[in-house]
Amino acid sequence: ALSQYDCVRFPALSAGLRTISLRSDPYNVQPKGLFLWVLTPADGGSLAADLPVVLAAQAYHIEDRTASVDGIHWSSSLDGDLGTGGWVRPVLSTGDHRITATANDRSVEVSVRVE
Numbered sequence: 001a002l003s004q005y006d007c008v009r010f011p012a013l014s015a016g017l018r019t020i021s022l023r024s025d026p027y028n029v030q031p032k033g034l035f036l037w038v039l040t041p042a043d044g045g046s047l048a049a050d051l052p053v054v055l056a057a058q059a060y061h062i063e064d065r066t067a068s069v070d071g072i073h074w075s076s077s078l079d080g081d082l083g084t085g086g087w088v089r090p091v092l093s094t095g096d097h098r099i100t101a102t103a104n105d106r107s108v109e110v111s112v113r114v115e
Contacts, residue, residue, distance in 0.1 A: 032062035036072070036106040041099070043110040052089040055082065057101040057108070073102045 009024040039056040047053045059068045069086020076082055077098040082090040092114045100109045 034062060034068075034104060034106055035060045036101060036103050036108050038099070038101050038108045038110050041110060041112050043112075045110075045112050047092060047112050047114045049094045049114050050091065052091050053114075054087060054089055055099060055101070056087040057103075058086060059103045059106070068103075071103055075100050075102070 006026045007029050008026050009022075011022050011024075013020045013022070036059045037057060039058060040054055041047060055074050057069070057072050057074075059072060060066070061068060071084065072086055073084050074082035074088050074090075076090075076092060077100075078095050079090070079093055079097070082088055082099075092112075094114050097112050097114060098109050099112060100107055
């Protein structure tokens with residue numbers, strides 16, 4: 001029995017009135033997962049201290065062909081957990097942060113300075 005990621009090809013070759021059909025051996029195709037983009041802040045940017053900042057990201061599920069913002073988790077190298085969602089508005093402490101957006105098995109990181 002084939003698993004959900006196994007594929008089989010059935011090519012057909014035709015020459016006039018004769019057609020030959022073939023069947024390949026099963027082969028495995030792994031799921032493509034998703035793409036994840038951080039929309040804001042820009043990598044290397046500067047942000048104001050003591051004010052909420054907008055962190056925004058979007059995921060695109062390749063197999064489903066759908067965009068999503070659900071389940072994106074945000075964290076900071078200095079402040080820890082920042083929240084979950086397509087956009088969050090944390091107040092960041094002063095310093096150099098590595099902001100990470102994570103969805104499923106994908107992570108994207110940007111570096112920002114808060115001053």
